[in-house]
Amino acid sequence: MALEPNDVKVYTVNGATAGSSSSLPDWLTRKRTAAKGKRAVKEHVEGTIELIQGFEFPEASNKIKTTADGTHAIATGTYKPQIRVWDLDQLTLKFERHTDSENVDFVMLSDDWTKSIHLQNDRTIELHTQGGFHYRTRIPRFGRSLAYHSPSCDALFSASGNEIYRLNLEQGRFMTPLILDDDEDEIQGVNTIDINPAHQLLAFGIDGNGTVQFWDPRSRTRAGTLRLPANKLVTPSFDDNVDPLAGGLSVTALASRSDGLSYAVGTSTGHTLLYDIRTTKPFAVKDQGYGLPVKSVSWIEGGSRMAGDGMVLSADKKVIKIWDRNSPSVNFTSINPASDLNDVHHVPGSGLLLMANEGIQMSTYYIPQLGPAPRWASFLENITEELEDQTTRNVYEDFKFVERKELQKLGLDHLVGSPALKPYMHGYFISLKLYDTARVIANPFEYAEHRERMIRQKIDKLAETRIRSSTKQIPGVKVNKMLAEKIQRDEERARKREERKKRKVSNAVEGEIAMDVDGEVEVEDEEEGDISSEKETPASVLTDPRFAMVFEDPEFEVDVSSREYALLNPSSVAQRKGFGDRGKTAVEEEEEESDKISSDGLGESDSENESRGSSDSSDAGELNKFDPRTRPGQKNVRVQEAYNRSKQQNRTSNIKLVPMRPQTGTNGIRLPTGKDATFGQRRAHTSASSYSGGGKRPTHTNKVSIAEDGGMEMSWVPSANSQSENLEKSSGRGKDGNQLSRRKGVEKFGAGMEKGGEESVELSESDRKGRVQRRQGNRSGSKNAFRRM
Numbered sequence: 001m002a003l004e005p006n007d008v009k010v011y012t013v014n015g016a017t018a019g020s021s022s023s024l025p026d027w028l029t030r031k032r033t034a035a036k037g038k039r040a041v042k043e044h045v046e047g048t049i050e051l052i053q054g055f056e057f058p059e060a061s062n063k064i065k066t067t068a069d070g071t072h073a074i075a076t077g078t079y080k081p082q083i084r085v086w087d088l089d090q091l092t093l094k095f096e097r098h099t100d101s102e103n104v105d106f107v108m109l110s111d112d113w114t115k116s117i118h119l120q121n122d123r124t125i126e127l128h129t130q131g132g133f134h135y136r137t138r139i140p141r142f143g144r145s146l147a148y149h150s151p152s153c154d155a156l157f158s159a160s161g162n163e164i165y166r167l168n169l170e171q172g173r174f175m176t177p178l179i180l181d182d183d184e185d186e187i188q189g190v191n192t193i194d195i196n197p198a199h200q201l202l203a204f205g206i207d208g209n210g211t212v213q214f215w216d217p218r219s220r221t222r223a224g225t226l227r228l229p230a231n232k233l234v235t236p237s238f239d240d241n242v243d244p245l246a247g248g249l250s251v252t253a254l255a256s257r258s259d260g261l262s263y264a265v266g267t268s269t270g271h272t273l274l275y276d277i278r279t280t281k282p283f284a285v286k287d288q289g290y291g292l293p294v295k296s297v298s299w300i301e302g303g304s305r306m307a308g309d310g311m312v313l314s315a316d317k318k319v320i321k322i323w324d325r326n327s328p329s330v331n332f333t334s335i336n337p338a339s340d341l342n343d344v345h346h347v348p349g350s351g352l353l354l355m356a357n358e359g360i361q362m363s364t365y366y367i368p369q370l371g372p373a374p375r376w377a378s379f380l381e382n383i384t385e386e387l388e389d390q391t392t393r394n395v396y397e398d399f400k401f402v403e404r405k406e407l408q409k410l411g412l413d414h415l416v417g418s419p420a421l422k423p424y425m426h427g428y429f430i431s432l433k434l435y436d437t438a439r440v441i442a443n444p445f446e447y448a449e450h451r452e453r454m455i456r457q458k459i460d461k462l463a464e465t466r467i468r469s470s471t472k473q474i475p476g477v478k479v480n481k482m483l484a485e486k487i488q489r490d491e492e493r494a495r496k497r498e499e500r501k502k503r504k505v506s507n508a509v510e511g512e513i514a515m516d517v518d519g520e521v522e523v524e525d526e527e528e529g530d531i532s533s534e535k536e537t538p539a540s541v542l543t544d545p546r547f548a549m550v551f552e553d554p555e556f557e558v559d560v561s562s563r564e565y566a567l568l569n570p571s572s573v574a575q576r577k578g579f580g581d582r583g584k585t586a587v588e589e590e591e592e593e594s595d596k597i598s599s600d601g602l603g604e605s606d607s608e609n610e611s612r613g614s615s616d617s618s619d620a621g622e623l624n625k626f627d628p629r630t631r632p633g634q635k636n637v638r639v640q641e642a643y644n645r646s647k648q649q650n651r652t653s654n655i656k657l658v659p660m661r662p663q664t665g666t667n668g669i670r671l672p673t674g675k676d677a678t679f680g681q682r683r684a685h686t687s688a689s690s691y692s693g694g695g696k697r698p699t700h701t702n703k704v705s706i707a708e709d710g711g712m713e714m715s716w717v718p719s720a721n722s723q724s725e726n727l728e729k730s731s732g733r734g735k736d737g738n739q740l741s742r743r744k745g746v747e748k749f750g751a752g753m754e755k756g757g758e759e760s761v762e763l764s765e766s767d768r769k770g771r772v773q774r775r776q777g778n779r780s781g782s783k784n785a786f787r788r789m
Contacts, residue, residue: 007369008333011384013051014364015355016338049383051364052086054093061356062103063343068111070347070374075356076103076118083128085113088376097132100124105146107155109169117155117169119146125157125167139165147193149217151200158190164204178220185209191252198260205251205265212251212265214277226265226280233269253297257310262325264312266294272314274325286328292316296344300370311370313353315344320353322370332370337363350374400435403427410438474542479557480550487541 057077064075072094073086081102087094094113101120109115114130123142127135141159148155153170156178164178180187188208195202201223202215210233212226230249253266265273265282270291274284288294293316300311300322310325311332317340322332339359346353351371355363366373366380373380403426407413412430415421421428439446477484541547550556559565566573747754 008367009369009384010333010335011366011368011380012363013049013366013380013384014055015357015361016359016363051377051380052088052091055086055364056361057082057084058360060358060360061342061362063106064345064354064356064362065106065108066345066347066354067108067113070376072113073354074106074108074113074116075362076106077356078102083118088374091376097128099126099133104143107146107148109148117146117148119143119157125155127169137167144189144191145193147195149195149200149202152217154217156193156195156202158193158204160189162187162190164190164193176220178215180204180206180213180222182206182209182211182225191250192254194254194256194263196256196260197258198256201256201260203254203256203263205254207250208248210249210251210267212254212263226275228265228267228273229282232285233267233271250293252293253295253314255297255299257299258301262299262310264297264299264314266297266314268293270294270316272297272312274312274328284325284328286312286314286321286323288314288316288319288321290316290318292318295341298344298346300346301348313344313346315341317341320344320355322367333367335365339363347374352377352380398432399429400432401427402430402435410435410442412438476548477542477551479552479554482560483558484542484551491540 052073057075059077059079061075061077064073066073066088071088073088074083075086076083080098081100082096082098083103083106084096085094086092099118099120101122101124104119104121106116106118109117116128118126118128120126121142123138123140125137125139125143126133139157139159141161141163143157143159145158146155153168154175155167155169157165157167159165162180162182164180166175166177167173168175180190185208187206189206190204191207192205193202194205200217202217204213204215206213210228210230212228214223214226215221216223228249228251234249248268250268251265252268253264253272255264256262257264261276261278263275263277265275267273270288270293272286272288272294273282274286275282294314295317296313296315298313300313311322312325312328313320313322315321318336320335320337320341322334323330324332335353337355337357339357341355341357343356344353345355349371350373351367351369352374353365353367355365357363366384368381368384399422401424402410404413404416407416407421407428412421412434415430416428420434421430443449474481474484474488542551560573
């Protein structure tokens with residue numbers, strides 16, 4: 001059972017904190033104290049443990065291994081070149097030995113720490129025993145790797161040439177070297193040696209040609225050659241004449257599995273390939289991602305059930321990756337150490353990793369999911385649980401995480417790069433006391449604002465309890481209630497649409513079943529599945545935990561008064577009450593005016609026009625006339641709407657513009673009368689009827705002229721009805737039947753107008769000079785809107 005990388009916890013139990021481990025940052029936990037009068041600085045790490053005391057070198061470490069009995073750890077390092085041995089039962093340093101040259105590789109010859117052989121970088125080979133240095137010899141070329149073949153007591157040394165030097169420790173002399181030949185390329189050197197623990201097959205990783213040669217130690221002959229797929233590992237060149245191997249493909253690490261069939265091969269391009277010796281094609285390929293040579297590969301056996309069987313560890317100087325051989329694309333976990341790696345050793349049967357690096361302190365990581373703690377460190381499981389429960393919860397209480405923008409607001413951006421700010425992800429950690437002080441200085445009224453904000457929140461909470469909203473309250477929504485209600489309405493509409501669709505489909509299926517004459521219904525599996533199976537209800541945004549903070553945190557509240565919100569939601573902003581901060585546009589003003597009574601009289605009733613006709617000329621709205629010259633590019637929307645309304649009324653009232661009922665005129669032609677007659681026909685009918693009465697032909701002031709093309713032009717002076725005047729003259733009574741009193745000097749003109757004979761009326765100052773103030777509640781000629789003085 002493989003775990004996700006995020007579920008695997010890595011604990012730093014020695015050395016600097018890894019960037020990918022779950023331990024605390026080094027700057028947060030490391031405290032330096034100096035004694036009085038001394039320059040020495042003592043470091044103490046709070047919240048972490050130091051598993052092995054003195055697990056370090058003065059400068060750097062090169063190689064690290066544990067003994068077969070699991071009681072001691074041996075490492076080599078510099079400067080000065082030395083060998084150190086730690087007693088794991090006592091968790092402390094046992095002893096250290098200095099050498100003349102820096103160590104390249106070493107192998108333990110016994111199950112404990114007493115016997116070892118070391119390959120130095122000056123072509124020297126040293127043998128060490130319990131008492132110390134025992135013997136020294138040299139090889140012809142600079143060595144690169146070392147291995148020990150226990151059945152024959154041969155120590156094998158690889159160097160920069162194509163020879164493998166053999167030193168027989170039983171006889172105490174060099175044997176005939178193994179000469180590696182290649183039919184195609186010249187071998188530049190051998191980087192690594194591996195001896196299979198199952199059948200003792202020798203494997204040599206060649207430098208330069210990307211091959212692995214297998215030799216049988218019994219016959220001391222080559223058993224086979226494995227060639228790596230260089231075209232897949234090396235970056236292809238655009239030049240066809242360039243060999244892909246010209247850049248150099250080398251085997252830098254080898255590891256054989258205890259089953260005797262599987263091999264892990266690390267290359268100089270940062271790839272790790274897993275092979276079965278029965279085939280020439282790899283069954284798994286892993287890329288480290290950095291393009292750096294692989295430093296170490298190993299098989300992790302006998303670990304925890306959670307890690308599975310057949311885990312592989314591959315490491316370059318930047319990253320350590322642990323992955324399953326059956327799924328190389330997924331990492332079980334990865335560790336990025338603080339310093340460059342030189343060697344990695346996995347303690348067999350446990351979840352502990354020991355590392356030699358370029359730092360002073362050597363690193364040790366414990367992964368509980370990879371395996372249990374070793375016997376000599378069984379307390380690690382309890383300590384790491386307590387470490388996770390306590391330190392990670394309380395250690396950040398004295399620090400505050402801030403972003404760069406907040407630093408600028410507080411005026412602390414000048415501290416970037418100083419020890420006061422600790423970079424972390426996209427911001428910085430700052431001392432909580434310093435943050436509080438800077439916040440008070442930047443905004444001294446913050447407490448008053450906070451108090452006012454809390455009071456407002458309490459008032460809003462009380463108002464919610466008193467006022468019953470017509471909409472259903474959504475539980476868990478504290479902010480953005482309008483957005484939550486809109487989402488709820490949309491989801492409700494979608495749900496109803498789905499229900500209607502299902503009902504239609506079910507009704508159609510029932511109709512088909514009813515129409516089946518034989519009574520046998522055959523429904524296809526797909527249709528039946530579509531009808532019977534209900535789709536899973538999609539997760540609502542209101543219940544999705546990813547969006548929970550949108551409806552809970554006031555920092556995510558939508559600002560409905562912002563300009564961006566108004567541009568995205570123009571209709572909701574227009575309908576929202578109290579939105580009077582922004583000035584109305586011309587289109588909004590015209591839309592408002594279209595609903596009001598127009599000042600020019602369009603769309604009003606006749607009674608309103610008659611009552612308005614009695615007012616003076618100044619009340620007729622001269623100031624409100626629409627002048628297109630003062631408002632270029634705009635149309636009189638009110639006139640257009642009035643025209644559309646009158647046009648619509650004409651369509652609905654069925655007004656007959658052409659007379660359909662003819663009446664007989666003076667010349668024998670029947671002319672229409674009443675409302676269906678035109679103005680000319682009415683005039684002809686009136687004049688004809690008055691003339692046929694036997695009286696004198698009336699004299700009209702109207703002038704009618706007929707043009708050559710048949711058109712007619714007319715002009716007249718308005719006057720009172722001639723029939724009513726004749727009646728009044730003959731009878732001496734008015735229309736109401738009262739006796740008319742003819743006054744002297746009174747001249748009538750127009751329709752009911754008189755001149756002269758009026759008694760002098762004393763006018764007020766305002767009536768004589770006209771209006772001196774603007775009318776109340778009228779329209780403005782500039783804005784075309786009602787204004788209040």
